[in-house]
Amino acid sequence: MESIISNVTLEHYVILSCCLFSIGMCGLLLNKGNVINILMSIELMLLAANINFVAFSSYYNELTGQIASIIILAIAAAEAAIGLAIIVNFYRACGTISIEKINKLKG
Amino acid sequence: MAIFFYLFSSLMILSSIGVITSRNPVYCVLWLIFTFLNSSAIFIQLGAEFIAMTIIIVYVGAVAVLFLFVVMMLNINLAEIKSQLLGNRIVGACLMFVLIIDFILIVKSALSSNSTISIFHNQASGKLSNTHSIGAILYTDYIIVFQLSGLVLLLAMVGCIVLTVRKREGVEKQNAHKQIARTIEESIEIIKVKTRVGVNGINYK
Secondary structure: OHHHHHOOOHHHHHHHHHHHHHHHHHHHHHOOOEHHHHHHHHHHHHHHHHHHHHHHHHHOOOOHHHHHHHHHHHHHHHHHHHHHHHHHHHHHHHOOOEOOOOOOOOO | OHHHHHHHHHHHHHHHHHHHHOOOHHHHHHHHHHHHHHHHHHHHHOOOHHHHHHHHHHHHHHHHHHHHHHHHHOOOOHHHHHOOOHHHHHHHHHHHHHHHHHHHHHHHHHHOOOOOOOOOOOOOOOOOOHHHHHHHHHOOOOHHHHHHHHHHHHHHHHHHHHHHOOOOOOOOOOOHHHHHOOOHHHHOOOOOOOOOOOOOOOOOO
8 A cells, every 4th residue: 555655656647637537527517607617627628638648658658648648739729719719709699608598599 | 756746636636626616717717727737747747848838838828818818808797607506516526426436446447457567767768858759759750640730720720710800890901902913003103303393293092
């Protein structure tokens, strides 16, 4: 037990990223506030994926994971920019970004 | 070494809980920035210095500030958000607990074979620094992926501009077509100026 705590292994990093992913998932599912919170939860989940990639790449001495992490960063930045642009447009059109009030499609 | 991992990872998990539980969106964004900073420390511990710096520059410097701009630009009604149900919190906590336990069990069963071997290297990959070795393969083996991600960023930029541009009345703008189509003949006129007479009757277009 002592060696598990004092020695940081790959498992620690993977469990950390699992915790982060679960927190992001819960934020995504249980969010009652606004759409921006959903985007932030997605950022958290992408960060968890990043940690996973980098941890495996570092432990197996293979840089492909870090390349994947860079690509994820680029995609996350693009996604955040597009999502926020859509939110700004929606706010101009409807005056709200609350999830409860977004019911134009009568879903 | 280990104590720093525990310090930064616990701070990271606490601040990510802060992201999803804060009422005020500005506090959410600030918690998000704190999460990114802690994750950058985690990446430095993993020996990925380049990713750590990129996280700080891209996420904290660009994405989080973009979030902050949008949060402050939109007039979000805080009273509306405060009327949340408490029952949701309990369901959320249960769901999160179940998810985390589930993931941990999966990880335990998947990695149990080599979990005792810590193949942590750091400088084992040679004399090259992390950034140098990433650059060596990013521009050679993964050049297509790299270019494609640049294309995605370009598309995102164009998409954002197209989405948020507004046509307004009464704004003076230059007409690009007209400007490009101008020729020397219609824009410059050479006149011989006589002394003590001056120039008169120039036809401006």
